[in-house]
Amino acid sequence: MDVKPGHCWCCEKRLPQRTVPCDRCPVAVYCTTSCRDRDKVRHGAVECEIFQAKKCSACGKRGETLECSGCNDAWYCDTDCQRHGWPFHKAKCKGIMAFVKQLSLKLLRPKLFGSFPYYIGNTMAKDFLQLENNELSANREEKVHAMQEYHVLSAGCGNLRHTVLTAASLPDMYQGKLHVTLNDYDPFVMARNVLFLFMLVRFADTDYIASSLTTIWYSLHISKREYDLIKTSLDELIQMSAQQLHDASKGLVRLLDEDLIYLKVVWGRWRALECQRDKTTSINLRQQRKVLFDNCPFAKVNHPHYLSRINEKDRKMIEEWFEHGLFFPYEAKEKDMPFDNPTLTAQNASKIIPGKDVRLFLLLNNAQAVPHEDARFVYCIQPLRIPFEVWDCLRVREHTPGSHSSPMVMYHKYVTNLLQKVKSLILQGRLLIHVSLANCLDFPNHHQTLSMPNYDRIFTSNVADYVGIPRLLHTFKPLLNDNNSYSAIVTESMNWLETVPGSKPDVKHISDSQLANIMNRTPVPLIRDTWASDNFNNTPYFLQYLRADIMAGGLGMPSLKKIPSFESVKKYHGMEMRDFRKGLNKLVPFQYQRNKREFNKNNGHDRALEWCLPKG
Ligand SMILES: C[S@@+](CC[C@H](N)C(=O)[O-])C[C@H]1O[C@@H](n2cnc3c(N)ncnc32)[C@H](O)[C@@H]1O
Ligand SMILES: [Zn+2]
Ligand SMILES: [Zn+2]
Ligand SMILES: [Zn+2]
Numbered sequence: 001m002d003v004k005p006g007h008c009w010c011c012e013k014r015l016p017q018r019t020v021p022c023d024r025c026p027v028a029v030y031c032t033t034s035c036r037d038r039d040k041v042r043h044g045a046v047e048c049e050i051f052q053a054k055k056c057s058a059c060g061k062r063g064e065t066l067e068c069s070g071c072n073d074a075w076y077c078d079t080d081c082q083r084h085g086w087p088f089h090k091a092k093c094k095g096i097m098a099f100v101k102q103l104s105l106k107l108l109r110p111k112l113f114g115s116f117p118y119y120i121g122n123t124m125a126k127d128f129l130q131l132e133n134n135e136l137s138a139n140r141e142e143k144v145h146a147m148q149e150y151h152v153l154s155a156g157c158g159n160l161r162h163t164v165l166t167a168a169s170l171p172d173m174y175q176g177k178l179h180v181t182l183n184d185y186d187p188f189v190m191a192r193n194v195l196f197l198f199m200l201v202r203f204a205d206t207d208y209i210a211s212s213l214t215t216i217w218y219s220l221h222i223s224k225r226e227y228d229l230i231k232t233s234l235d236e237l238i239q240m241s242a243q244q245l246h247d248a249s250k251g252l253v254r255l256l257d258e259d260l261i262y263l264k265v266v267w268g269r270w271r272a273l274e275c276q277r278d279k280t281t282s283i284n285l286r287q288q289r290k291v292l293f294d295n296c297p298f299a300k301v302n303h304p305h306y307l308s309r310i311n312e313k314d315r316k317m318i319e320e321w322f323e324h325g326l327f328f329p330y331e332a333k334e335k336d337m338p339f340d341n342p343t344l345t346a347q348n349a350s351k352i353i354p355g356k357d358v359r360l361f362l363l364l365n366n367a368q369a370v371p372h373e374d375a376r377f378v379y380c381i382q383p384l385r386i387p388f389e390v391w392d393c394l395r396v397r398e399h400t401p402g403s404h405s406s407p408m409v410m411y412h413k414y415v416t417n418l419l420q421k422v423k424s425l426i427l428q429g430r431l432l433i434h435v436s437l438a439n440c441l442d443f444p445n446h447h448q449t450l451s452m453p454n455y456d457r458i459f460t461s462n463v464a465d466y467v468g469i470p471r472l473l474h475t476f477k478p479l480l481n482d483n484n485s486y487s488a489i490v491t492e493s494m495n496w497l498e499t500v501p502g503s504k505p506d507v508k509h510i511s512d513s514q515l516a517n518i519m520n521r522t523p524v525p526l527i528r529d530t531w532a533s534d535n536f537n538n539t540p541y542f543l544q545y546l547r548a549d550i551m552a553g554g555l556g557m558p559s560l561k562k563i564p565s566f567e568s569v570k571k572y573h574g575m576e577m578r579d580f581r582k583g584l585n586k587l588v589p590f591q592y593q594r595n596k597r598e599f600n601k602n603n604g605h606d607r608a609l610e611w612c613l614p615k616g
């Protein structure tokens with residue numbers, strides 16, 4: 001687990017001038033001694049173990065050590081100690097090696113069949129650039145950097161939250177232009193993204209478009225005003241060529257006509273839906289949502305679990321939100337919202353296969369060549385996806401101070417503020433969006449035809465879970481901007497935990513008194529398993545997974561004959577991975593702390609890796 005640079009490792013607030021370092025490791029820093037002390041048990045069990053000088057596995061002395069390159073999980077003062085320790089270490093070491101090899105042979109790379117489009121998303125919103133931790137960290141005074149243009153590629157981008165957070169987080173001193181290439185082969189997600197971007201420009205002269213867009217992003221029902229905004233936008237978009245869209249969005253959105261075809265099918269279907277709730281032929285999203293919730297066994301477990309972490313007052317409001325799905329900047333009444341939100345629908349998710357097939361299906365659908373039931377546009381938000389999970393609740397609170405009548409209101413204000421900033425950037429001509437519906441593995445071919453510069457950041461969502469890290473690094477390394485020493489490819493892994501035995505803490509072994517002791521010290525109420533995962537160092541298990549993933553190759557990449565050591569993983573394909581065991585990530589925390597983020601997702605599996613070009 002690591003924390004955004006410049007923030008306290010306990011409360012994650014911005015650090016004051018005088019800071020309090022951890023007395024055992026060189027990485028953790030706190031705002032006060034009280035924060036340091038409150039974090040002692042957790043941090044001591046997790047990062048401190050990883051970051052501080054290691055204990056020799058043979059003689060027990062702490063100091064400079066050599067790592068066992070077989071398992072990456074034993075340390076020795078010198079080769080003498082290693083030789084003495086070997087008889088005791090042998091079994092564990094060989095066991096880990098055998099496991100990595102075996103895992104690499106049968107690595108589960110799930111296919112993305114029949115999934116719902118990611119209209120809401122399932123990972124924390126990220127600031128792609130983090131200029132203050134990167135380019136501007138060393139060059140705060142240099143005007144040149146403040147004017148520089150940045151290029152970001154988001155492959156498998158899903159919805160707009162990362163783009164919105166990035167654009168809204170640009171520091172005031174930065175006056176340059178930001179180019180974001182959004183790539184996702186899902187035409188539904190992209191239709192929604194392009195619609196939202198267009199609306200932000202089309203209605204920029206109103207003072208409510210940012211707020212209305214937040215509502216349209218998340219609310220099940222909407223007012224007539226929001227519905228009319230959508231309808232007018234769709235009517236116009238459906239008529240446009242790519243060039244006209246570029247002009248009408250004042251240069252904001254650029255895409256190819258061949259991609260636009262698919263978006264238009266989606267827009268046409270949204271426009272044709274009967275959204276007026278009092279009509280008998282209406283799409284009745286409320287009913288559809290209820291059926292989805294009722295039939296989702298995971299929701300039955302996860303929703304109560306989610307609610308149990310939240311304080312009583314907010315819990316009640318979120319319980320009600322599970323019922324009504326309204327998302328407004330005030331306590332809205334259902335009866336005042338006469339329309340269903342057509343942008344929460346897509347083609348019947350259980351019938352579609354993502355990738356190229358979706359698009360073929362869409363065209364067939366449009367030509368009325370698929371059975372009516374399959375072609376229907378239905379409510380398609382996966383019941384486990386909820387808006388509060390994807391915006392870091394520590395940041396939401398920081399930027400939306402004061403008391404709010406409900407979490408919905410607080411989150412609505414937060415997202416609206418971000419969208420306001422994005423709007424102003426767009427109006428200054430400083431945000432430019434390029435859209436591509438290519439399979440991200442084919443994106444480099446597409447990139448060549450665009451005469452675009454290389455990228456300062458390449459984010460790859462968790463596509464690594466599906467295609468493996470080797471294929472992603474081979475695909476995207478040639479697209480990194482080698483003139484920028486801060487250029488990086490970010491890969492994420494979410495599904496690894498299930499593949500490595502032992503990687504989950506055994507919650508049963510935590511005594512009640514241990515739990516009570518911790519509860520007194522943390523800022524938010526806890527439940528057993530979030531506490532356990534925050535206090536359990538599963539990084540050694542992730543290492544095993546990572547080595548197996550690199551060893552496996554796949555999708556045209558050769559597998560490796562020898563099990564790669566962590567040192568060689570870090571240099572895979574001539575790249576330099578920022579060592580998460582030294583807390584070196586500069587863009588995305590390697591792992592988020594969960595206990596203090598009670599509104600955020602309650603599985604803590606996401607791991608982010610940052611890959612750079614070698615220096616010099
Ligand atoms: C990998 S999924 C996971 C969801 C993601 N964590 C989020 O919160 O949006 C993210 C997006 O990647 C897209 N995607 C997956 N594989 C892709 C590929 N090979 N090329 C382009 N997009 C891809 C999916 O359509 C989806 O919208
Ligand atoms: Zn603090
Ligand atoms: Zn420490
Ligand atoms: Zn020793």
Ligand SMILES: [Zn+2]
Pocket residue numbers: 068069070071072073074089092093094
């Ligand atoms: Zn070993």
